[in-house]
Amino acid sequence: MTAIPPAPSRPRLAVFKFASCDGCQLQLLDAQGRLLEIADRFTIDHFLEASSRDLPGPYDVGLVEGSISTPADVARIHEIRGQCRFLVTIGACATAGGIQALRNWASAADYAAAVYARPEYVATLATSTPIAAHVPVDFELRGCPIDVGQLVELLTAVVVGRRPRVAPHCVCVECKARGTVCVAVARGIPCLGPVTQAGCGGLCPACDRECFGCFGPGPQPNLVSLTGFYERHGTPRDRLVRLLRSFTPWADDFRTESDRLEAADAAANAEPRP
Amino acid sequence: MSCSAAIGPPQWLAKPDFQAVIDALVAAGHRVVGPRVAAGAIVLDDVACVADLPAGWLDDQDGGSYRLRRDEAAGCFDHVVGPHSLKNFLFPAREPVATFIRDGAGWREQPLVPDPAPLAVLGVRGCDLAALAIQDAVFLRADVADSTYRGRRAGLFIVAVNCRRAAATCFCHSMQCGPAAGPGFDLAVTEIDDRFAIEAGTTKGAALLAAVATRATLTPCTPADTAAVRDVPQALGRWMHSRQAMPGAAAPRSLDTTDIRDLLFGNLEHPHWAAIADRCLACGNCTLVCPTCFCHSVEDVPDLSGDRATLERRWASCFTLDHAHMHGGGPRPTTASRYRQWLTHKLAGWIDQFGTSGCTGCGRCITWCPVGIDLTAEVAAIRAADARP
Ligand code: SF4
Ligand code: SF4
Ligand code: SF4
Numbered sequence: 001m002t003a004i005p006p007a008p009s010r011p012r013l014a015v016f017k018f019a020s021c022d023g024c025q026l027q028l029l030d031a032q033g034r035l036l037e038i039a040d041r042f043t044i045d046h047f048l049e050a051s052s053r054d055l056p057g058p059y060d061v062g063l064v065e066g067s068i069s070t071p072a073d074v075a076r077i078h079e080i081r082g083q084c085r086f087l088v089t090i091g092a093c094a095t096a097g098g099i100q101a102l103r104n105w106a107s108a109a110d111y112a113a114a115v116y117a118r119p120e121y122v123a124t125l126a127t128s129t130p131i132a133a134h135v136p137v138d139f140e141l142r143g144c145p146i147d148v149g150q151l152v153e154l155l156t157a158v159v160v161g162r163r164p165r166v167a168p169h170c171v172c173v174e175c176k177a178r179g180t181v182c183v184a185v186a187r188g189i190p191c192l193g194p195v196t197q198a199g200c201g202g203l204c205p206a207c208d209r210e211c212f213g214c215f216g217p218g219p220q221p222n223l224v225s226l227t228g229f230y231e232r233h234g235t236p237r238d239r240l241v242r243l244l245r246s247f248t249p250w251a252d253d254f255r256t257e258s259d260r261l262e263a264a265d266a267a268a269n270a271e272p273r274p
Numbered sequence: 275m276s277c278s279a280a281i282g283p284p285q286w287l288a289k290p291d292f293q294a295v296i297d298a299l300v301a302a303g304h305r306v307v308g309p310r311v312a313a314g315a316i317v318l319d320d321v322a323c324v325a326d327l328p329a330g331w332l333d334d335q336d337g338g339s340y341r342l343r344r345d346e347a348a349g350c351f352d353h354v355v356g357p358h359s360l361k362n363f364l365f366p367a368r369e370p371v372a373t374f375i376r377d378g379a380g381w382r383e384q385p386l387v388p389d390p391a392p393l394a395v396l397g398v399r400g401c402d403l404a405a406l407a408i409q410d411a412v413f414l415r416a417d418v419a420d421s422t423y424r425g426r427r428a429g430l431f432i433v434a435v436n437c438r439r440a441a442a443t444c445f446c447h448s449m450q451c452g453p454a455a456g457p458g459f460d461l462a463v464t465e466i467d468d469r470f471a472i473e474a475g476t477t478k479g480a481a482l483l484a485a486v487a488t489r490a491t492l493t494p495c496t497p498a499d500t501a502a503v504r505d506v507p508q509a510l511g512r513w514m515h516s517r518q519a520m521p522g523a524a525a526p527r528s529l530d531t532t533d534i535r536d537l538l539f540g541n542l543e544h545p546h547w548a549a550i551a552d553r554c555l556a557c558g559n560c561t562l563v564c565p566t567c568f569c570h571s572v573e574d575v576p577d578l579s580g581d582r583a584t585l586e587r588r589w590a591s592c593f594t595l596d597h598a599h600m601h602g603g604g605p606r607p608t609t610a611s612r613y614r615q616w617l618t619h620k621l622a623g624w625i626d627q628f629g630t631s632g633c634t635g636c637g638r639c640i641t642w643c644p645v646g647i648d649l650t651a652e653v654a655a656i657r658a659a660d661a662r663p
Contacts, residue, residue, distance in 0.1 A: 037578040156578050165573065169558060169594040172644070176562035177367035177589060181313040181357055184644050186340045194557040194644045208313065219595045220609065222555045229338065229645040 011060035011158065013038075014046035016080055018066025018073050019100055019128060023145040024091035025049045025065055031148045038152070041159055057083030061158055067093040067100060069128045081135040086158060089131045090151070092144035092247045096216050099144075100128040101250035129250070139164060144214035144247045147199050167198045170218040171211050174202035183210055190230040190243060195221035195253070212246045217253035227261060237265040281480050284464065284471035284495045284503050289350070291490035292324045292470060295433065295461070298485040299394040304431055307363065308396030309353065315340055318358040321396060328353055335441040335637065337646025349465040351397050351435040354444055355636050359565035360406050363393055364426050365413065367589045371422070371572060376581040386422070392429025398459065399437055400452025400507070401444075401636040405565035406432075407458060411628050412568045431478065434459035436507040440514055443637030445650060447514040448529040451634040454507035464503045471495060471503040529635065529650045530657065531621075538622040538653075540662040542614065546655050551610035553645055558591035560639035560647070561616060566632050569597070592616050617649060 015025060029035065029050055038044075045055040062084030068074055081087055089095050097104070103111060104127045112119040131137055141150055150166060157164035167173070171193035175182060183205050184191040193202070193211035197218040204211050217223075227240050244258035287294075299306050308321040311328050321327065327350040334341045335354070345352075373384040398406075413423040434455035437444075446452030455462045460479035464471040472492070474480040486492065495503060514528070561567040569590040576583040590597055593612050598605050606612045624632030633649070640648045 034578070041578055152578055156576060159578070160576070160580070167594075168596045169591070170555075172557040172559050173562065173589075173591065173594070176357075176559060179317070179358065179362060179367075181315040181317060182340075182559070182642060182644070183314075185338055185642050186314040186342075186357075188339070191644070194555040194559075220556060222553075222609070225553045225645055226555055233338075 010041065010043050012045045012055075012058075013042040013061050013063070014057065014059040014084065015044075015049070015063045016046070016065065017049070018064065018077070018094065018131070019069040020066030020091065020093040020098065022049060022065070024094075024143075027145045027148050028063075028151065031152070034148060034152050038155060042155070059084050061086045061088065061155070064089050064094050064131055065091050067097045067128045067130060068125070068134055069100060070124055072123070074125075074134060077131060077134050086138050087135070088139045088141060088154065089137050090141045090146045092142065092214055092216065093128075094131045095140045095142055096248040097128045097130050097250035099247055099249075102245060103128055104250055105245075141166075142197050142215040143199055147201065149201075150199050168219045169198050170194050170221075171196045171198050171200065171202055171205070171215070174198050174200070175205050178202050178206055180206045183208065188233060190235045190240065192243060195223055195226055210243075212243060213254060214247040216248040216251040221253050223253055223257040224260075227257060237261045237268075241265070281474045281477070282494075283500045284473040285483075285492040286495060286499070287463075287470045287472045287486070287490060287492055289468055289470060290324060292327075292350070292463075294486045294490035295472070295482070296321065296323065296396075297489060298482055299431060301485065302431075302482065303391055304394035305391040306394045306396065308433075309351070309356065311342065314342060316342070316353045316356040318356070318362065318395070324350070327351070327396070332439070333441060335443045335641045337443075337640050337648050338643055339646065340641050349438075351437075351463070351465055352439045354437065354439065354441045355399060355402065355638060357563055357638070357642055359402055359563070359636075359638070360395060360398065361409065361565050361567075363395070364406075364423055364430070365409060365568065365570075369422060369587055370584050371587045372585040374583050389426060389429075392431070393426060394431035394433065396433045398432050398434045398455070399446075399636075400434075400455045401446045401449075401634040402565055403432070403434060403456050403458045404446075404449070404451035404634040405636065408566040408628065408630060408632060408634070409568060411630075431482070432459045432461070434462040434475075436462060436464040436503075438465060438506045438510055440510060441637060441641075443527060443640045444514070444635065445527045445529050445637060446635035447511050448531060448650075449631060449633055449635035452507070453510045453514070464506050466503065466506065471499070527637065527640070527648070527650045529633075529653060531631070534631075534653070535622040535625050537657060537660065537662075538618045541656050541660065542618070544656055544659070544661050546652065546659065547610040547614045549655075550613050550647065550652055551608065553647055554609050554613050555645060556593045556609045556612055557644060558593040559642050559644060561591040561593060562589060563638040563642045564620075565636060565638065566620075566634065567591070592619070617652065620649075621653065
């Protein structure tokens with residue numbers, strides 16, 4: 001990404017929501033003292049979850065939460081793109097399609113029929129896809145939910161007119177900086193940290209559990225090596241497929257690897273048993 | 275290191291009386307850290323009493339695997355190195371190096387907050403004493419000494435341990451860094467049956483031992499006792515060299531260091547680097563657990579108001595894509611080039627730069643690599659297919 005030109009003295013900020021749980025917006029509301037800092041440096045002109053103040057665009061910065069899952073979403077994201085000078089997608093839904101992208105391996109029509117009494121009232125797309133699959137995006141903030149520190153860093157960078165600093169390394173670096181004992185090595189729990197983008201501060205391993213990849217694939221992830229090691233040390237393939245298909249299943253590297261493992265599993269099961 | 279007449283032969287101290295060492299360190303104003311069981315491993319953390327030490331625990335280590343195991347016969351220090359080292363304390367993963375506050379048209383530098391107490395570390399092994407000397411060579415250069423490192427280092431008190439057990443990942447014997455605790459300790463202990471043999475290595479250590487003598491009984495070792503104490507790590511070293519089977523432990527690793535600088539620099543285009551890259555995740559764990567790796571970046575962390583900015587030093591790793599980032603990108607875009615950079619710097623370039631190897635044989639990088647990549651095996655593979663003319 002190239003440097004962003006410095007924003008006006010109090011840039012106009014807007015926050016939009018698509019298919020999502022609102023957790024990323026809640027992170028913003030939960031930022032407490034930092035929310036006041038943000039309100040000091042920006043005018044918040046559209047953030048329906050926070051304020052009834054709702055002014056029309058164009059906006060300097062648009063934060064977009066959620067994935068594209070209906071025909072109406074497709075039209076609305078194009079409209080929003082046109083209204084925002086700098087468009088940032090926030091969270092696993094907006095950057096990778098979210099948990100709801102699990103529908104991409106199934107039939108959305110079947111789900112609608114199973115869940116709704118009158119499925120014909122539901123207008124939905126067959127897939128849940130990230131914002132970047134529909135319009136150009138200037139910056140992506142990963143995570144389920146996003147990390148407030150990263151959001152403040154991004155907004156600081158916008159104000160100053162420099163490149164936001166988002167680490168190009170994996171979660172393991174954060175575990176080691178935090179002094180966390182590796183759950184993969186010390187307990188044999190398959191962990192996605194070595195192939196997952198940092199940003200959470202190594203949260204899950206610090207709570208005695210594996211990283212499940214909510215920040216999506218890290219730079220140059222070597223998934224085949226990692227899943228191969230876990231498999232050789234006793235983790236069944238179907239468990240690895242489920243691990244890869246949780247919060248960012250539709251992210252390219254995770255999707256390709258879960259498909260590869262699933263195909264290998266199917267081939268192995270198809271072999272006649274001796 | 276200063277020596278004096280007070281530094282004599284080892285003396286016996288009953289195990290429960292090791293409390294007197296901890297108490298004397300606390301009385302001298304130290305924060306005392308040492309090995310403790312936490313989160314399925316033996317980590318370095320605050321220690322208040324002898325019972326905090328991991329007596330009865332052993333660590334089984336291998337490539338990509340670490341498991342604690344109960345063994346009632348195991349002493350306080352029969353485990354070996356864990357995921358932490360002195361580096362976590364002397365050169366922490368993150369720390370401010372300067373903070374500036376806007377002051378009218380200019381900036382005012384805020385003084386750094388010093389550590390509340392000097393550190394004392396229990397159970398430092400030969401490999402980690404060697405690693406300390408290596409980090410000293412980096413951070414305490416005569417021309418540029420790092421101020422926060424220097425401050426911590428000056429206050430540091432080391433209680434070393436002579437190993438009597440090695441994990442399958444230990445190869446200090448190949449690197450001449452253990453298993454006996456080398457120079458650099460203030461006190462060293464050797465565990466024999468139900469007592470410790472304790473000895474001073476510096477006047478600071480001798481003074482502390484004098485304070486211990488006011489709280490507990492110290493009995494001088496006879497010459498025969500001293501010989502038996504000296505033989506504990508030597509026997510382990512002989513075993514590591516002979517690779518004899520030892521109950522409950524796999525055969526140790528070793529590293530042939532013959533001509534290693536020229537071997538690695540002469541094989542920069544060896545196909546084995548690409549074979550390693552098929553397995554390597556470029557996750558950086560090996561460099562982060564390595565007690566000698568010193569790379570770091572200094573980042574400017576302004577707050578949103580723009581009125582306060584901190585320069586923060588953070589651990590860096592040669593495995594990350596932005597390492598040594600320059601105009602136009604990083605110099606090593608492939609994992610093969612990054613692994614090669616790490617290994618050749620550690621085992622070859624270090625010799626040119628600092629006059630020693632950058633590896634002490636502690637084995638941490640083998641254990642804590644999520645896919646168990648083993649530098650001793652990788653060097654052996656290159657040596658076995660040496661492509662030099
Ligand atoms: S717990 Fe997971 S993320 Fe943390 S160091 Fe281990 S493998 Fe990496
Ligand atoms: S390279 Fe590996 S074995 Fe050598 S000192 Fe570093 S962590 Fe220990
Ligand atoms: S050698 Fe192992 S620990 Fe080091 S970067 Fe490669 S995979 Fe990670």
